Amino acid sequence: MTPRLPGLLFCLLALGSGSACTRRSTAQPIPPVGNLAPRGFAPTDIASEARRAITEKIAKRERQFHELYEPGSIWNELRIEQRDIDSRRIQLPRLIEIGRELFSNDFSVETGLGNGLAASKAPMAGSRPAPNLRHVQYRSFGGPDGTRCVGCHHVGGVGGAGFRADNSFVDGDGDVPTSGLERNPRPLFGAALVQRLGEEMTSELQAQARHAIKNLRPGESAALTSKGISFGSLKRDKSGRLDSSGVRGVSLDLIVRPFGWKGTESSLRQLVVTSLQQNLGIQAEELIHRHAPAEQLGNGPKEDPDADGVKREATVGMVTALTAYLAALSPSSEDLLVAPNFSLQLARGQKLFQSLGCADCHTPELPLEDPVLHLGPDENSQPVVDLTPLLASSATRGKRPLSVRLYSDLRRHNMGDDLADSRSQQGISRKQWLTPPLWGISSTGPYLHDGRAGDIESAILAHGGEASAARNAYAQLQVADSEPLRMFLLSLNRPAQVEFKP
Ligand code: HEC
Numbered sequence: 052m053t054p055r056l057p058g059l060l061f062c063l064l065a066l067g068s069g070s071a072c073t074r075r076s077t078a079q080p081i082p083p084v085g086n087l088a089p090r091g092f093a094p095t096d097i098a099s100e101a102r103r104a105i106t107e108k109i110a111k112r113e114r115q116f117h118e119l120y121e122p123g124s125i126w127n128e129l130r131i132e133q134r135d136i137d138s139r140r141i142q143l144p145r146l147i148e149i150g151r152e153l154f155s156n157d158f159s160v161e162t163g164l165g166n167g168l169a170a171s172k173a174p175m176a177g178s179r180p181a182p183n184l185r186h187v188q189y190r191s192f193g194g195p196d197g198t199r200c201v202g203c204h205h206v207g208g209v210g211g212a213g214f215r216a217d218n219s220f221v222d223g224d225g226d227v228p229t230s231g232l233e234r235n236p237r238p239l240f241g242a243a244l245v246q247r248l249g250e251e252m253t254s255e256l257q258a259q260a261r262h263a264i265k266n267l268r269p270g271e272s273a274a275l276t277s278k279g280i281s282f283g284s285l286k287r288d289k290s291g292r293l294d295s296s297g298v299r300g301v302s303l304d305l306i307v308r309p310f311g312w313k314g315t316e317s318s319l320r321q322l323v324v325t326s327l328q329q330n331l332g333i334q335a336e337e338l339i340h341r342h343a344p345a346e347q348l349g350n351g352p353k354e355d356p357d358a359d360g361v362k363r364e365a366t367v368g369m370v371t372a373l374t375a376y377l378a379a380l381s382p383s384s385e386d387l388l389v390a391p392n393f394s395l396q397l398a399r400g401q402k403l404f405q406s407l408g409c410a411d412c413h414t415p416e417l418p419l420e421d422p423v424l425h426l427g428p429d430e431n432s433q434p435v436v437d438l439t440p441l442l443a444s445s446a447t448r449g450k451r452p453l454s455v456r457l458y459s460d461l462r463r464h465n466m467g468d469d470l471a472d473s474r475s476q477q478g479i480s481r482k483q484w485l486t487p488p489l490w491g492i493s494s495t496g497p498y499l500h501d502g503r504a505g506d507i508e509s510a511i512l513a514h515g516g517e518a519s520a521a522r523n524a525y526a527q528l529q530v531a532d533s534e535p536l537r538m539f540l541l542s543l544n545r546p547a548q549v550e551f552k553p
Pocket residue numbers: 154196197198199200201202203204217218219221234235236237238239242309310311312313319322323326327330331373377
């Protein structure tokens with residue numbers, strides 16, 4: 052988890068001219084990402100996908116046999132170093148493949164799973180020997196509550212959502228479920244596009260704030276908007292002080308954090324590092340070298356803070372591979388284009404989505420100006436990728452800005468008492484939730500932050516707070532009248548893909 056969010060002024064000071072938040076030099080050439088991800092519905096695609104999946108499965112079995120007479124052989128192939136990625140000895144397609152394997156890899160005590168802190172009686176330590184698995188996480192230290200990423204992210208395909216039984220209890224006391232905040236695993240498809248959208252919105256909002264700080268006169272206010280989404284306003288009060296009480300849906304540092312049910316994270320790489328720590332007890336080198344506090348790492352030896360006898364549990368290169376794999380997961384495709392028999396109802400459903408007010412938060416599309424994303428540990432490292440191929444729609448190809456049809460405004464909303472948590476999280480109030488993108492929604496149930504809704508209709512009916520009007524408008528429709536809306540939501544699907552069950 053991130054430390055306390057800095058205030059607006061802190062961030063704006065830190066922004067300066069050439070500092071932390073200013074962006075990248077555009078290193079060339081930029082390889083497209085997503086060339087391994089299946090796209091579209093053409094039968095040839097599915098056939099070649101099937102061949103790929105079968106070949107992969109056979110190769111995996113062979114490697115498992117190999118592992119038996121040469122222990123460590125699979126693992127050693129996956130333990131890659133960032134210098135080999137920077138020198139391009141490991142190229143993007145191979146990197147994504149390694150990331151995919153790491154995502155499905157079953158970690159073991161030998162490869163660093165969990166922790167051996169029980170004897171130390173540290174506050175975060177459970178009572179059992181390594182891996183010390185438990186269902187309720189301890190604050191920012193985490194569990195471990197899983198043995199592999201795909202164990203929780205599998206609904207709708209590898210990299211998908213999770214069942215309710217896969218829920219995590221985050222930020223708890225390590226023991227009692229009600230001490231934690233219950234969270235359903237989120238689908239990861241299209242996450243790289245979401246990160247870039249968030250980055251562009253952050254730059255825009257912060258530029259507006261800088262302008263306002265410089266130019267606002269007492270009594271004046273300035274709107275904060277990005278990509279057509281309103282984030283409230285900044286005001287200078289009569290005494291000349293800047294008043295940020297009108298800022299909406301984003302933290303006061305104006306960093307748009309489009310990940311996590313509450314909008315707590317802005318970078319996929321950072322999420323890979325924290326997921327490794329909190330879900331698997333795999334300590335990334337970069338987390339240790341960033342001098343994260345003992346509260347997050349454990350109080351063991353310097354190079355092995357979780358005291359399980361394994362050092363360098365996840366190298367910088369392994370984190371890059373996992374990040375590249377997530378970045379290559381393509382988002383949904385809309386069946387709208389491929390279900391001509393239902394096009395009338397689907398168009399009606401799309402209209403209802405607008406007229407009921409769903410689209411006020413689940414904004415159908417956001418424009419993306421610059422689809423180039425840095426995946427490495429710093430600005431100068433590899434890979435730097437172009438996300439354009441992830442957007443399958445031929446209508447958007449070659450155009451700028453690109454249109455990302457994610458059905459979210461990437462901001463938080465008050466969703467009322469029934470959906471509220473028992474307490475706030477990282478300074479975000481109990482009732483505030485990020486609008487989740489709805490792309491791929493038909494294949495990622497159960498729904499809502501704790502997975503309480505088994506189907507899409509229950510999810511809609513659970514809306515409250517700012518969404519009460521939309522919910523009520525939906526509930527008042529006759530079943531037959533609301534059917535096109537459910538059909539439309541059902542059309543927001545994952546691209547066809549062939550996967551063997553993990
Ligand atoms: C025990 C279950 C579990 C395991 C194992 C797990 N995750 Fe997750 N993951 C979750 C939950 C729950 C969330 C939602 C957390 C939240 O919103 O606060 C999540 C969220 C994420 C997100 C953010 C997605 C978004 O759009 O907000 C990413 C990225 C992610 N996980 C990656 C990983 C990776 C990489 C691994 C393996 C290193 C992993 N997860 C292992 C349960 C799990």
